[in-house]
Structure formats: C-alpha cells, structure tokens
Amino acid sequence: MGSTGSGKSTFARRLAERIGAPHIEQDALNWDPGWTNLSQVDPEKLRGRVRASIAAEAWTACGNYSAVRDLFLARATHLVWLDYTRPVVMARVIRRSVVRAIARDELWEGTGNREDVRRWLDKDHPIRWAWDTFRRRRAAYEAMLADPRLAHLETHRVRRPREAGFLIDRLVAEALPI
Numbered sequence: 001m002g003s004t005g006s007g008k009s010t011f012a013r014r015l016a017e018r019i020g021a022p023h024i025e026q027d028a029l030n031w032d033p034g035w036t037n038l039s040q041v042d043p044e045k046l047r048g049r050v051r052a053s054i055a056a057e058a059w060t061a062c063g064n065y066s067a068v069r070d071l072f073l074a075r076a077t078h079l080v081w082l083d084y085t086r087p088v089v090m091a092r093v094i095r096r097s098v099v100r101a102i103a104r105d106e107l108w109e110g111t112g113n114r115e116d117v118r119r120w121l122d123k124d125h126p127i128r129w130a131w132d133t134f135r136r137r138r139a140a141y142e143a144m145l146a147d148p149r150l151a152h153l154e155t156h157r158v159r160r161p162r163e164a165g166f167l168i169d170r171l172v173a174e175a176l177p178i
Contacts, residue, residue, distance in 0.1 A: 001064050002082030003137055004130040005093025008062035011082060011164055016060040018172045024053045026063025028108040035113055039067040047071060058175075064137070078171065079153045081141055084161060086134050093130045 002008050009025055016023035029049040030038050038046035050068045053059070054075050061072055073079070084092075100107065100115035107113045119125045123132065145155050158164050 001062075001079065001141060002084070003089045003134055004064075004126045005089050005096060006082040006084050007092060007161065007164065008064075008082055011080065011168070012060040012062035015168050015171060018168060019058065019060075019175045021058040021060055022053075022056055024050075024059050024061040024063075025108075026050075026061060026065050026068065029053060029068075030063075030065055031108050031111055031113055033111045033113070039065045043067040073150060073153065076153055078156065079145070079150070080156045080158060080167065081145065082158050082164065083138065083141070084159065086131075088161065089130055089134065090127075093126050097125075097127055 009027075012025075013023045015021075030046055032038060038049075046065070047068055050071045054061070054071060061076075097115055097120065101117050104114055107115070120127050122128060144150065145157070156167055158167055
C-alpha cells in the first residue's frame with residue numbers, strides 16, 4: 001500500500017516475478033471501460049473479481065481500495081507500506097502521467113482507458129488525488145498498522161525508495177527454500 005504514484009505496482013510486480021507468484025493489480029480489477037470505477041458503482045462486482053484473484057496459494061497485490069481491503073488483508077501474510085515523502089510521490093505520479101499520456105497505451109487490458117492530459121486537474125486524477133489525499137492517507141495507514149486485528153501480518157514501512165529493493169531481496173530470501 002502507499003500513496004498514489006508511490007510505486008506500489010512496480011514493487012509488487014518485481015516481488016511477484018522474483019517469487020514466481022501472480023501479481024494482482026487492484027486498479028486492473030477496479031476499472032472498467034469508460035473509466036467506470038467499480039469500487040463506487042458496483043463494489044460487489046469488484047469484490048467478486050478480488051475473491052477470484054486471491055484464490056491462488058501465493059500472490060502479491062498492489063492497491064488501496066477500501067471496498068476490498070478486508071479481503072486482501074484476511075489472506076495476506078505481509079503488508080508493505082511505501083511511505084515516501086510528498087516530493088518523491090508527486091515526482092513519480094507526474095512522471096508516470098506524462099509517460100502514459102505520450103505513449104497513449106491502454107492502461108488495463110480491455111478497458112480502452114488511456115491517460116488524458118485534459119483530466120490532470122480533475123479531483124479524481126492521480127496527480128491531484130495524490131496531492132489532496134497525501135496527509136489523510138498517511139494518518140490512516142499509521143492507524144491501520146497499529147490495529148491489533150492486523151497482528152497476523154508482518155508489516156514493513158519503507159520510507160526511502162532505495163530501501164524497497166533491499167526489502168524485496170529479504171522477502172524473496174524468506175519465501176524461497178534454500
């Protein structure tokens with residue numbers, strides 16, 4: 001978990017590749033064609049997609065959707081929080097948006113959804129969302145990690161991007177038999 005643009009997908013994808021497990025991108029499960037946000041318009045459809053995706057024995061996931069957080073956390077063994085500074089997050093989310101706008105690639109297969117520069121100042125666009133929700137989300141994540149109901153999780157709070165690679169190495173070493 002982490003702020004929009006913090007690098008959750010990159011971290012989870014790299015870890016999944018290293019341990020040979022599927023990577024679940026919550027955005028890919030949530031967004032339907034026409035930028036339909038299932039967490040808002042059909043949370044049960046999103047929950048069904050999540051249930052199917054977490055049925056595997058092992059997986060990595062990235063995302064922050066509160067509508068399905070309970071499903072992921074009930075099955076998870078580890079929780080990684082990419083808790084970077086606002087300047088790091090904003091630089092990443094802006095760079096990602098620029099690259100996506102130039103490439104015009106479909107963001108999630110079958111949705112037709114593409115980055116559109118004209119949406120960058122919309123309150124729901126990742127650039128603005130990252131800025132507007134940064135402090136509130138950080139406080140919420142701190143409270144969540146202190147919740148005794150999540151004591152079953154091994155939690156990791158990564159505060160600097162260079163620490164992420166070291167954590168992946170450590171998690172891989174723990175996951176794979178010698």
